[in-house]
Amino acid sequence: MNNFHYNVPTEIFFGKGAIENLNQIAHYGKRVLLVCGKDSIKKMGLYDEVVRILEQLDMDFFELSGVDPNPRIESVRQGSVLCKKHGVDVVLAVGGGSVIDCAKVVAAAALYEGDAWELVLDPKMIVDALPVVSVLTLAATGSEMNGSAVITNFETREKIGAYSTLLKPKFSIMDPVYTFTVSRAMTAAGVADIMSHTLENYFTPVKGAYVQARFCESLLKTCIHYGPIVIEDLSNYEARANLMWAGTLAINGICSLGQQTGWSVHPLQHQLGAYYDITHGVGLAILTPPWMRYVLSDETVGKFVEFGVNVWGLNPDGDPYDIANRAIDKTEAFFMSLDLPMTLSEVGIDDQYLEEMAKNCEFRTLKGYVPLTYRDSMAIYEAVL
């Protein structure tokens, strides 16, 4: 186990009716920037509820709405202008990971003189940020309890994850009921996203982080148990609650501490996101099985056996490669059972930019579980064209 530093002061208010705790936002000032996406929070009545609470608290609020999935640097710039203009004290994100990610960088850009994209490219330049509070409506990214934010610049075709401890939300409201209206397809993509975060932490060359490996398996089993339940019954509270909390735990440090390594599938998928604006979790689901098959080797087969036995309940006796391959097949079959696309062509991606994307991600995957060169990335993309 490697040394680690755990520092996640974010408070979580979890469960039905947790929105009543939003009044804690008053500790952070009087002037709020409300960041949200398109119409979904209005349809479910959450927007009105939030406005009612802010009004009761006699807070002034300004609005950055219409934040896209794969949130764009343009939205961030717009939000930071609003903060500066209105002297905003606290940024309130109401939505999924994209909205929260956008709000985080807005909070930093509000106190920065230069262009917000500079902070994404070099997050060390984030030396101060407005406090961020979030109300989560989608189980997927885990942004509600960490310091990460992924922002896309379609002009430069870059989708980049920035991290700063200053971006961690002060508190997050997590009411599983808010995720009842998430569509079947987006729910499945969220499950794939949670599993991918967990797998990126699970497949590590670091030895002896036993607790963390078992925790990763716990989250994978949670997704495998509740994924099929939730897509048949979108309003199943127990399933929604477990998936929502698993989404947070997959990426708040608990599963990566002491065994952290560079990620592999995310950099590959970020290229797809930057070129094609596809749903993040869908791209991860497509790329995970071919990545697994590609990195399976004498060095990694042991870890795949561990995965097959502990997560998929495979019999540990037998040929290790056989167990490993069956574990990968089961992972692929699981994604398919959630009706997730399994090829790039299904999401409208052909070979036009493959070489460019493979080149772009080379330098980002060097430190992954198995280092991937340009050729490796190409092979993984081509395996699922």
Next chain:
Amino acid sequence: MNNFHYNVPTEIFFGKGAIENLNQIAHYGKRVLLVCGKDSIKKMGLYDEVVRILEQLDMDFFELSGVDPNPRIESVRQGSVLCKKHGVDVVLAVGGGSVIDCAKVVAAAALYEGDAWELVLDPKMIVDALPVVSVLTLAATGSEMNGSAVITNFETREKIGAYSTLLKPKFSIMDPVYTFTVSRAMTAAGVADIMSHTLENYFTPVKGAYVQARFCESLLKTCIHYGPIVIEDLSNYEARANLMWAGTLAINGICSLGQQTGWSVHPLQHQLGAYYDITHGVGLAILTPPWMRYVLSDETVGKFVEFGVNVWGLNPDGDPYDIANRAIDKTEAFFMSLDLPMTLSEVGIDDQYLEEMAKNCEFRTLKGYVPLTYRDSMAIYEAVL
């Protein structure tokens, strides 16, 4: 899954050499009360290292040493007098759970006019506390990352756990190397303590907290995997590291959130501690198997099967009572394999105070997994006389 509120701002610096981060204590003031136990931290050189760092930081420090296992209210009173007399800014605990627990209540009592025991009896009266920092030297209580403190009053024969969010350490230093010198017997007691915390969270009547149940199983498997390794090789870093981190996670909320219930074995053991001053983990190891056997019923057998299958790897096919009983037998055999005592007589306890203790703990166990009356507690004590 029940609603929950997670709020643990404690920072953790984990791993070999983590003591270098102790200089962060300077953020909390200039005057330190150093709380420690008997000689062990001096023998391993940790005392000198801490003093060196405090001197380098030019901090004034005062000392409360000789804190006992089962820390006494007298030590707390003594510490609070020192804080008041010297205008202490921050309380630094260097030791195991007993030292940290003592330091926490000292930190609260330092800002309280009445007697410290009043705060233990009614922790709601803790409205302010000095900041607490800890350097952990024993994997067991998890006190390094929560707001709990257990203090004993031998005068009134009470051992009571107090909780306040104000008692959470600001940061904790966790270097597994500091636990290398913990004796074989105390290490085994620590493993039993971690398992007992986890089991108290695992056996809950709350349904549908799937993630938390899997996390509990992860920690139990960690103890079962590394317990036998560490008692044969006390300086095994990997084992010490995993057990140390498991000890924290067993009781920092991650495993109990959303499924919290009253505890059962701890109140029974706190009576033994208050009357006989035995090692906490030893008492828990003795009482866990008879408690399990006693509460096994048609209502609980399903949970015991889950425990047997997921933790002990038992075959799920077969008679549920048979699986449950085998799981309990395996738990008992595991404690025995660590050379932990399995009867009260082995630790010098006879039937003299049994009735008194059973009466005392009645009101404390009402909300446990299975409510226990006086008669029930008596039966459990008598089963292991």
